[in-house]
Amino acid sequence: MTTTPDGPDPLRIDFHLLDRQIVxxxxxxxxxxxxxxxxVGDQGELRIAALLVGQHVLGERLKGAVGRWLAAVxxxxxxxxxxxxxxxxxxxxxKVDSEVIVGLRKELxxxxxxxxxxxxxxxxxxxxxxxASE
Amino acid sequence: MTWWRAHKGxxxxxxxxxxVLAVVAVFALMPSDTDDYRNTAVKTAQDTQSEVRxxxxxxxxxLAGKTYDPYLSTVLWQARYNVSTSASDLAGEEVPxxxxxxxxxxxxxxLDEAITSIGAADAATGIEDDNARHQAIEGxxxxxxxxxxxxxxxxxxxxxxxxx
Amino acid sequence: xxxxxxKKVLGVTLGVLTAIGGFVDIGDLVANSQAGARFGTRLxxxxxxxxxxxxxxxEMAGRVVAVSHRPVFDLIRERLGxxxxxxxLVGSYLVTLLTLGAxxxxxxxxxxxxxxxxxxLWVPVVAFVLWVVLWRVKFDTLEQVFGLMGLALxxxxxxxxxxxxxxxxxxxxxxAAPPDTENWMTYGYFAVALFASALTxxxxxxxxxxxxxxRWNRSDLVxxxxxxxVGFPLGGLLAIAIMVCSSVVFEPAMVNVSNVSQAVLPxxxxxxxxxxxxxxxxxxxxxxxxAMETGLSAGYTVAQYFGWQWGKSVAPxxxxxxxxxxxxxxxxxxxxxxxxxxPVQITxxxxxxxxxxxxxxxxxILLVANDRxxxxxxxxxxxxxxxxxxxxxxxLIAAIAAIPLLIITGAGK
Numbered sequence: 223m224t225t226t227p228d229g230p231d232p233l234r235i236d237f238h239l240l241d242r243q244i245v246x247x248x249x250x251x252x253x254x255x256x257x258x259x260x261x262v263g264d265q266g267e268l269r270i271a272a273l274l275v276g277q278h279v280l281g282e283r284l285k286g287a288v289g290r291w292l293a294a295v296x297x298x299x300x301x302x303x304x305x306x307x308x309x310x311x312x313x314x315x316x317k318v319d320s321e322v323i324v325g326l327r328k329e330l331x332x333x334x335x336x337x338x339x340x341x342x343x344x345x346x347x348x349x350x351x352x353x354a355s356e
Numbered sequence: 357m358t359w360w361r362a363h364k365g366x367x368x369x370x371x372x373x374x375x376v377l378a379v380v381a382v383f384a385l386m387p388s389d390t391d392d393y394r395n396t397a398v399k400t401a402q403d404t405q406s407e408v409r410x411x412x413x414x415x416x417x418x419l420a421g422k423t424y425d426p427y428l429s430t431v432l433w434q435a436r437y438n439v440s441t442s443a444s445d446l447a448g449e450e451v452p453x454x455x456x457x458x459x460x461x462x463x464x465x466x467l468d469e470a471i472t473s474i475g476a477a478d479a480a481t482g483i484e485d486d487n488a489r490h491q492a493i494e495g496x497x498x499x500x501x502x503x504x505x506x507x508x509x510x511x512x513x514x515x516x517x518x519x520x
Numbered sequence: 521x522x523x524x525x526x527k528k529v530l531g532v533t534l535g536v537l538t539a540i541g542g543f544v545d546i547g548d549l550v551a552n553s554q555a556g557a558r559f560g561t562r563l564x565x566x567x568x569x570x571x572x573x574x575x576x577x578x579e580m581a582g583r584v585v586a587v588s589h590r591p592v593f594d595l596i597r598e599r600l601g602x603x604x605x606x607x608x609l610v611g612s613y614l615v616t617l618l619t620l621g622a623x624x625x626x627x628x629x630x631x632x633x634x635x636x637x638x639x640x641l642w643v644p645v646v647a648f649v650l651w652v653v654l655w656r657v658k659f660d661t662l663e664q665v666f667g668l669m670g671l672a673l674x675x676x677x678x679x680x681x682x683x684x685x686x687x688x689x690x691x692x693x694x695x696a697a698p699p700d701t702e703n704w705m706t707y708g709y710f711a712v713a714l715f716a717s718a719l720t721x722x723x724x725x726x727x728x729x730x731x732x733x734x735r736w737n738r739s740d741l742v743x744x745x746x747x748x749x750v751g752f753p754l755g756g757l758l759a760i761a762i763m764v765c766s767s768v769v770f771e772p773a774m775v776n777v778s779n780v781s782q783a784v785l786p787x788x789x790x791x792x793x794x795x796x797x798x799x800x801x802x803x804x805x806x807x808x809x810x811a812m813e814t815g816l817s818a819g820y821t822v823a824q825y826f827g828w829q830w831g832k833s834v835a836p837x838x839x840x841x842x843x844x845x846x847x848x849x850x851x852x853x854x855x856x857x858x859x860x861x862x863p864v865q866i867t868x869x870x871x872x873x874x875x876x877x878x879x880x881x882x883x884x885i886l887l888v889a890n891d892r893x894x895x896x897x898x899x900x901x902x903x904x905x906x907x908x909x910x911x912x913x914x915x916l917i918a919a920i921a922a923i924p925l926l927i928i929t930g931a932g933k
Contacts, residue, residue: 230893241597241605243590243827250834254597254827277826284603287366292606320588320894337828341840344847350656351837399933406775410782413769413789422792426636427781427800433638434779508774 229318235270243321244273244310250328253308256280273315273322276307276334299336308332391518393456396449397463398514400442404470405507407435411477412500415493418481428481436474443467459514466507473499534664535743539751540758541670542663545810546626546780547619547717547874548759549803550867553783554932555710556766557776558702560693564760566711570718571756573911575748577882580889580900580908581724582744585731588894592728592885593824599884609825611877613818616722618870620814621853624650625863626807629780633800640858647854650811654846655836660734666809672802676761679790679799683768690764701774709925709932712918713868716875718756719915722817724881729820733831738898765790778864818849868931875922878915886912 230238235258244252253275261271278300281293296305308331310324317323333341345351414431417423446464451457473496480492555563581592590598597605627646628639653662698707736744765786770777777783784803788796816832819842823830829839836843857863886908889900900908 241602243594251827251829254825256602275827280602284606286603287369288603288606290366320590337841340844341837345840345843346837348655348836352835354833354835402774402776403778406778406782409773409775410779410785413773413775413785417785417788420792422788423796424793427633427788427796429636430633431779431781431785433636434781438778504773 227312227315227318227323233318238318239270239273239322242318244275245321245323246328247316247323247325248327252310252324252328252331253334254280255322256307257283259309270312272312273310274307275310276305278305279307301335301339305335308334389452390455393449393452394459394514394518396446397459398511398518400446401463401466401507401511401514403442404439404467405504405511407439408470408473408500408504408507411435411474412497412504415477415481415497415500419490419493419497425481432474432478432481436471436478439467439470439474443471462510466503466510469503470507473503534668535747536751536754537671538664538667539747540754541667541673541806542809542813543718543752543755544670544673544758544762544806545619545717545720546622546807546863546867547720547871549626549762549780549783549806550777550864551710551713551717551871552759552762553766553770553777555714556763557770559698559707559710560696560767560771561690561764562693562696562698563707563711563714564690564694564763566714567718567756567759567763569914570715571753571759572907573715573914574719574723575752576904576907576911577719577724577885578727578748578752579745580885580904581728582731582736582748583741583898584885584888584894585728586736586738586741586744587896587898588888589732589735590888590894591732591820591824592724592881593821595884595888596880597825599887600880604880605825608877608880609821611873612721612725612881613821615870615873615877616725616814616818616821617849617852618856618866618873619720619722620811620818620849621856621861622863622867622870623807623811623814624850624853625857625866626780627804627811628857629863630800630804630807633781633784634797634804639863640860643854643857646808646811647850650808650815651847651850654812654815654832654850655843658832660730662812663730663809666805666812669805670802670809672798673758673762673806675787675791675795675798675802676758676765679787679795680761680764680768682790682795683765683786685764685768690767705925705929706932708921709872709929712875712922712925713871713932715914715918716871716878716922718759719878719882720871720874721877721881722814724885725817725820726813729816729824729831733833741898778862780864815846815850815853819843819846865931872922872926872931875915875918877919879912879919882912882915 233239239255239258242255244255246252255273256276257274257279258270259272259274260268263269276296278293278296281289281291281296283289284292297303299305310331314324314326315322316325411432414423414428418428443464446460446467451460476499477493477496480489480496483489483492552567584590584592584595593609596608600608624643624646625639628642631637631642631646632639698704731740731744762783766777766783769775769786769789770782775782780803784796784799787799820830822828822845823839823842826841828841830842831839856866886900886905888894889908890905892899
């Protein structure tokens with residue numbers, strides 16, 4: 223593994239990563255660690271390749287009735303019915319704390335389809351959507 | 357076995373839903389007996405008594421110059437609405453036997469009286485002339501209190517029959 | 521006194537006053553009036569118990585926010601796992617929605633009482649104004665305005681004295697068994713409702729999310745504690761006054777309370793026109809304040825479960841999903857009322873279902889308040905843990921008893 227983020231050692235996927243909030247350096251919320259992608263390293267050891275964000279992968283991880291339902295809703299809400307998780311390569315993770323902090327700005331990641339659709343078709347069309355509250 | 361595993365959550369949810377629906381359906385469709393009818397009658401009488409006495413209390417407060425019109429008219433509207441809803445709910449109940457029919461007859465007379473008294477309260481509060489209004493309201497308060505105690509007696513008597 | 525210290529004192533005072541007004545909402549108003557009318561002050565101890573419970577857990581949630589900057593629903597997902605948290609999310613969202621509907625109904629009824637224009641005509645107006653407020657206006661200003669206006673409910677305390685309350689009767693009933701016209705089942709049902717009215721889950725969602733948005737840190741711990749330990753008990757005093765007033769006027773007449781118009785009648789009888797006007801203003805303020813809190817909480821819970829951007833410090837188009845949840849929730853709340861479902865009955869059900877989801881809300885707070893990774897030196901001490909565990913057991917008992925009592929008593933009838 224090339225870089226290790228600041229954080230607990232040893233880092234436990236289930237306890238320190240899964241279900242935690244992911245934020246960018248400015249604190250903007252990117253999503254939750256809905257699942258992680260593992261890969262086999264040079265010495266045959268398992269290591270974390272990426273964090274996965276998305277309702278669909280969350281549903282697939284959970285399995286059971288709740289999981290299937292979550293995945294089905296995610297598929298239904300996706301414009302093409304083929305939801306893809308947001309994949310954050312683990313080397314971008316700079317710190318694992320009560321939040322998982324990544325080194326890239328939120329704008330550099332693709333906007334989730336539901337957020338984009340609601341922004342373009344509903345919320346963004348209401349007057350005043352572009353300013354924070356006064 | 358694998359099917360059960362894969363669908364455990366959904367099956368349990370479905371089973372719970374079916375049981376709940378079945379219980380609701382049984383309660384809704386079960387032919388009511390005299391005691392059920394008495395219970396419903398007691399509840400209706402109590403609710404009506406509450407409304408009637410609330411109107412009386414509000415009118416007395418009005419006589420003492422302690423309320424104002426929008427409030428008073430809202431209290432009257434609410435009472436009228438609730439009592440007529442209770443009355444029509446009771447009318448929709450199936451009357452299972454002659455004993456229940458006797459209960460029904462006694463109570464529906466009281467409900468009618470409650471509704472007309474609240475109507476009289478409406479009329480009395482609308483009177484322009486201060487003196488006449490005052491007298492009319494006093495009359496209505498008296499009438500409401502009488503209906504209230506008759507409803508209370510009905511409740512107590514019917515409860516006693518239930519417990520005997 | 522330096523400007524900074526003066527500002528701090530002002531902040532504490534405002535916070536306390538806001539907490540007093542903010543403690544009472546439609547649930548407290550309905551549950552305390554009903555319990556007072558049917559049980560006198562025999563259930564008063566439940567209000568006291570509920571106030572201690574909300575103090576214990578609100579203090580923990582405040583400490584967690586100030587030290588770890590995590591709102592409560594983040595913790596629920598981290599500690600209960602994504603699956604159990606989903607169950608909690610569905611449960612608490614539905615309860616918050618029901619409560620939102622009840623609060624909207626309360627605002628509309630207060631307007632009905634003030635204008636005699638039917639509350640159903642007010643519902644769309646109130647819903648729209650609520651949405652505009654949550655869309656545009658900076659929240660803490662409004663929270664303070666409505667919290668301060670809610671202090672008008674102090675008239676219940678004044679009325680309790682003006683009504684020539686027989687305080688020896690009040691005292692004698694404190695430990696008494698239910699009256700002849702009631703039984704232990706209805707006693708239990710109203711006890712659960714009263715307990716839930718003090719501990720409603722949306723309060724901690726709102727409280728902790730607000731703390732995160734205002735970037736609380738360790739230096740805010742004192743302020744937060746004073747607000748909780750002074751504000752909530754004084755708010756509980758208002759709830760008790762509502763119960764006492766209702767018991768004086770309605771219990772002897774054997775009147776059951778089923779309308780908001782009845783709940784304010786004791787104040788009119790005790791204090792006359794001015795009292796009546798003030799109490800209606802107070803009901804309007806606390807229900808509108810609570811409608812804002814429940815509307816936001818609906819958005820907070822969903823957004824925090826999924827990790828979406830949330831909050832009022834960013835432009836709505838940057839947290840479109842959060843604002844959509846709020847918008848949809850307000851619409852559902854308004855539609856629920858427009859079907860002519862009775863707001864008081866919606867309130868009763870919202871309290872009972874609140875009791876059911878309470879353990880899932882409060883357990884994660886207790887767990888995290890013991891976690892050194894989150895709280896460092898600010899973890900719970902022995903006394904706080906003993907209280908936390910004790911109240912969690914009580915909450916669990918209330919949760920288990922809630923639905924059976926609802927069915928057995930036919931919603932307390």
